[in-house]
Amino acid sequence: MSSNHNPIIEMKGIEKHFGSVIALAGVSLKVYPGECHCLLGDNGAGKSTFIKTMSGVHKPTKGEIHFEGKPLNFERPRDAIAAGISTVYQDLAMIPLMSVSRNFFMGNEPLRKFGLIKLFDHEHANRVTLEEMRKMGINLRGPDQAVGTLSGGERQTVAIARAVHFGAKVLILDEPTSALGVRQTANVLATIDKVRKQGIAVVFITHNVRHAMAVGDQFTVLNRGKTLGTAKRGDITPEELQDMMAGGQELVALEGSLGGTV
Amino acid sequence: MSSNHNPIIEMKGIEKHFGSVIALAGVSLKVYPGECHCLLGDNGAGKSTFIKTMSGVHKPTKGEIHFEGKPLNFERPRDAIAAGISTVYQDLAMIPLMSVSRNFFMGNEPLRKFGLIKLFDHEHANRVTLEEMRKMGINLRGPDQAVGTLSGGERQTVAIARAVHFGAKVLILDEPTSALGVRQTANVLATIDKVRKQGIAVVFITHNVRHAMAVGDQFTVLNRGKTLGTAKRGDITPEELQDMMAGGQELVALEGSLGGTV
Amino acid sequence: MSEAPSPALNGDERIKTRSRFREALIRPELGGIVGTAVVFTLFLLFASDSGMFNSQGIMNWSQVSAQFMIIAVGACLLMIAGEFDLSVGSMIGFAGMMIAIFSVTLGWPVWLAIIVTFALALAIGALNGFIVVRTGLPSFIVTLAFLFILRGFTIYFPQTIERKTIIGGVKDAAEGDWLAPLFGGKIFTGLFQWMGDAGIIAVFERGTRQGQPVVDGVPMLIIWALVLVVLGHILLTKTRFGNWIFAAGGDAQSARYTGVPVNRVKILMFMTTAFCATVFATCQVMEFGSAGADRGLLKEFEAIIAVVIGGALLTGGYGSVIGAALGALIFGVVQQGLFFAGVESSLFRVFLGVILLFAVILNTYIRRMITGER
Amino acid sequence: MSEAPSPALNGDERIKTRSRFREALIRPELGGIVGTAVVFTLFLLFASDSGMFNSQGIMNWSQVSAQFMIIAVGACLLMIAGEFDLSVGSMIGFAGMMIAIFSVTLGWPVWLAIIVTFALALAIGALNGFIVVRTGLPSFIVTLAFLFILRGFTIYFPQTIERKTIIGGVKDAAEGDWLAPLFGGKIFTGLFQWMGDAGIIAVFERGTRQGQPVVDGVPMLIIWALVLVVLGHILLTKTRFGNWIFAAGGDAQSARYTGVPVNRVKILMFMTTAFCATVFATCQVMEFGSAGADRGLLKEFEAIIAVVIGGALLTGGYGSVIGAALGALIFGVVQQGLFFAGVESSLFRVFLGVILLFAVILNTYIRRMITGER
Amino acid sequence: EGEKYILVSHAPDSDSWWNTVKNGLALAGDQMDVEIEYRNPPTGDLADMARIIEQAAASGPDGIITTLSDYEVLSGPIQAAVDSGVDVIIMNSGTPDQARKVGALMYVGQPEYDAGHAAGLRAKGDGVSSFLCVNHYISSPSSTERCQGFADGLGIELGNQMIDSGQDPSEIKNKVMAYLSANPETDAVLTLGPTSADPTLLALDENGLAGDIYFGTFDLGEEIVKGIKAGVINWGIDQQPFLQAYLPVVVMTNYHRFGVLPGNNINSGPGFVTADGLEKVDLFAGEYR
């Protein structure tokens, strides 16, 4: 359960209530640099809510967050980004009417001195955007192209490329592959792999056990707002993981008729 | 490639252009009653566009649609629904501010004679909705509950239950499982299986080869607006299908590092 | 983990409980009901001796409220269908002017003038709607354009034809007409005469109408308001079409996918709004006997305010006709009540703004509880 | 199937080609540019002999356009940030009245009156913004409330304090003030005198100012308009904050997720709008020497119309300050040009409505081409 | 003592000329020791005004003082008020004839068409043959009547010489300038009150026609008086709004207290104010004049 080095983020007993809904009922977790931590679980288990507390979107109702060993409270996403946490949200955080390069640098605009005032360095932004997109295998018509003209998969790729580019220390991905085709999925998994090898901590949410097994170093399963425990790679088989995620016995009936292919 | 009985829908050389974008460049397909036809392919391949021409949302730029042997042109979704085609769209077609039962019967409101005028039969609607949702394994707080209070997975389930309930002859599902957890996915696949056995034709879009293999009778792969051909169950292995969807060779490199788990 | 067969919210350990009573209370009209109660309590306390609640006073604010109600019903249905109409006020002026021009200037029989005007108004409403659904432009812009266009014609026509901006004489023209009393008449006159005779309500003390009750019947305006509210409420909550209105306003694309004829719904709602505006205009012209180029100024805002106070969502998909009617009632009672209470009249706007703000914050809170919006 | 390394749209067999020329042409301001060209062509053809294009005529419509521009800049930035402000007109009335009350009634030095008024207006703008971002209410409703509240106070204050609704005498009070000329003065007077003497521009032939050039300088109003347009344009397109404005209006939630301080952006834009309205009011008060309770009526619509004609999207996230400025220019030129051309003045509204409709349809078409909206 | 009188006007909130009326009302209220109230439809909508008269009647005052700016709209409510025992005096707009028909005690005001006509005759005498009428309140019939009367007095067609100027001073100023430069042969300008006169003064100052073009105006105000003094405005037609509010209160109070009532209507205008004898006017313009 522990690693040879110190966790970059440690979440302790996080609870989150929305009005009368208890979305998280005490979840603890450690994320280590250079490792991919997979977060799994049913719909509505609280995965998105959990990572949103990690990235400053929600403030936890109860619980503590330690970042690089120090207790920390993110007031807003900006603080988390400043601390080096980059997130690709399930609901994408792209602005369709804006150009790809403006979207790419949204919140992280590069500045250029112009006399006394600082201006948006469009040239730099355009260059970097084109470059980063090319690295991800996407050739844009131009950096001015509006995000609205991209397909869903392409948008997803922009979001990931952006997060990777600015994700200094921690990269959080919330179901990045759910809407992607096979090739795009492979691309994303490869990116996670690459990023992890650069020493960045990755938190990866998915419903697909195979995707999780492909890149995960640790696996945490959430269920109805609580954690079912964390397992290390090699300590758990895909079948055990699948069972845990689905809550066990209920699947047996289906498996029969569908041939264990889920 | 052909079946023992007549296709319920036959699409012949469908083309669809959006302004300067050619989304479909001539796709043909036959769908048979009692069979599940899986539609696979890359992001942006044109799958959603294709099924939208089938369900009357888009009019094809070129090409013919035969329904039960007769040429047919759906002017709007209403026509397709009237003909017995029910669709669960990738973008859900649920209205968050409305109650579950109003959503369930949206466009198919049950009527009750009240003197000379016909009124919305709320009682019937509520009863049926609760019943159908219970069948899918979801207990609602009440039929008045707004869809906005449901989780994503629950909404997806409402959409599917609605389509199944009104899907007299053809049921079209566009990536119904992409956002679902393991248990919910199993549920949906089982539903497809059940519906198919009732003699209804199912068109099922997915990026997940395993889900496709679990319930599919025929498999059609689209690529960049064209079809790569249709295969019958048993004529093709999951690996071949995967290769076809991903466009072959490019995956090899990745597979190495990720252990063939995609 | 748990034995529950589904992740449903029912009997769920993840839902804190909410009392039954609170559940029963929370409905779209709640804001309107609370507001109405508050407003009446306040005025009963502070203005009861001002004549606000004698027969004449009641008739006074009832009529003002009824006016607001008539246009609020149209605006409410349209708003729930996801659009709104800034041209209501101009339409009121325009329709009134058309009736006057047709009947007085052109000398048509009044019933024909009224029918043609209704047809014209419905056509303009349909045009509004058609432009909105075809171009996908926000209705704010399209109807703002019509606000100017209709007002422009309302000033231009009488000025070029008659060289004045008020055309009178409609009352004389309407003498003996069969359709006019439907808008300008009063009913239950016998009942009121009896009440006057019996001393239940006040009677005129002098003049040509000595002995007659000061309130001599219920104006058709009020009847129209009630009828429209009831019909609107039934349409919205009890019919298939009502479901379509909610759907069109909640999410037009989704509604279209499920087979709801969204364009038709929206165009029809624009026509309904135009219809209500024309009813308003016709009642006004028949009551006062003249049409002026400045009639209906700012009425679009008043309609929208009444609807919003009544709990509808500006962006569509949520609201209630009853709520809108209560909003109109609050609006009317406050407006007239402030006069009765003798409040400096320039402060009326300040009150209106503050009430609007509070009502809408209250309603938002209620709505979030109902719909689970986030 | 194909060898392309990605499903990108570039060099794609699935994209029909589009000419370079067309691409270069398609920009947010295109509608405004085309409109301006059309308007000038028409008036040059039909009203060139009416004095519209002599020095006096040019100054005439320039001043009107400059007024629209000042409020359009604020409205444009706010609209791009996803909100709009219906209280602009009331704010103009309110700010003007405050300056007059402070300087004339209370006898403060004019510079102090101006500065305090600006502070007050910015505070009200911030309050507007604060309510909008905190409650999540549509800005339509919140600012509609302030439309009424501010107008109410604008009428109430002078009436209770001074027993009148126009307060004059600001000109006398402003005599010798250091700040007042920044709003009410003219510059380049020497240049114009020289041009008049040199016969380049016409001089008065009769009346009290015989021999002086008909146009004796550029009013500060026009300078303000140009400065605000340039600053607004730079802010929007060249700075980090400009990117945030687009982001906040395009999708507030997404922008928040990526660390854009959306609330701050929106509140600041409400303050900018209030600032622009106050500049307008101050210039007007300094020019006319008086403040009236009815100043600024309907100006909010005029601002919104100019912005929308200039190509901005009512729902936010898209637009350009240059476009808004061109929209204001079109608006001003058409309004004055119709007078020069001798068109029946009540038809102005009809023209305005029709122009608005056409401009916005054209702009929608252009925008769809740019953004690939569906 | 303590009688209650309500004055109902047709003016929108923002119309500044009505201040003088309010001041006259307030002063009369103080002097006679009666309770007075001023009410008006916020947007100037006459239909709303009808409701306000009904409301005023319902609140049971001793008397109502109201304008009669549209006989057809207002006669019903006024008559009902009279019949229910409330005394009514008509002020400002309407005609003595109409006042009698609705059963009012008397009429205090200035018949608008006649005033315009008289002004037209005077201007004709001064050699005017074309003019610009700056109508800032186009939707009110009485303002159109003034322009029409003026044209008839001059004996010419009104035609396009009346412009819809709106109420915004910058708009008015620029429209006047635009009209005058498009129609340079215009002899005279007629404004209908301070709202349009003040910006017109500026416009004339700016295009150099001040003092050169013939300039007449209805109703007085601070700037107008200055203009008359400076010789820019040839005359102002004073209908003495102060009296229109003051007199009815006094008359009505005395009627209620002592049963005395003047036997005739009072024409508070038209009186032509010119540069001669301006002192008092100057002092109180906009407040009591």
Ligand SMILES: Nc1ncnc2c1ncn2[C@@H]1O[C@H](COP(=O)(O)OP(=O)(O)OP(=O)(O)O)[C@@H](O)[C@H]1O
């Ligand atoms: N802003 C909110 N207000 C109210 N309830 C919320 C809010 N956000 C989430 N919830 C509720 O909290 C629970 C957890 O939601 P969450 O989105 O974290 O689940 P998830 O694990 O990400 O599910 P999925 O796999 O479907 O994305 C759900 O019941 C959801 O309805």
Ligand SMILES: Nc1ncnc2c1ncn2[C@@H]1O[C@H](COP(=O)(O)OP(=O)(O)OP(=O)(O)O)[C@@H](O)[C@H]1O
């Ligand atoms: N309304 C539209 N206007 C313009 N282009 C469109 C429209 N709808 C789809 N497209 C384009 O057509 C192509 C096919 O899109 P479609 O949604 O059918 O793909 P898909 O196969 O469903 O992809 P995914 O797996 O990501 O859902 C894409 O390039 C898309 O951008």
Ligand SMILES: [Mg+2]
């Ligand atoms: Mg999630």
Ligand SMILES: [Mg+2]
């Ligand atoms: Mg799709």
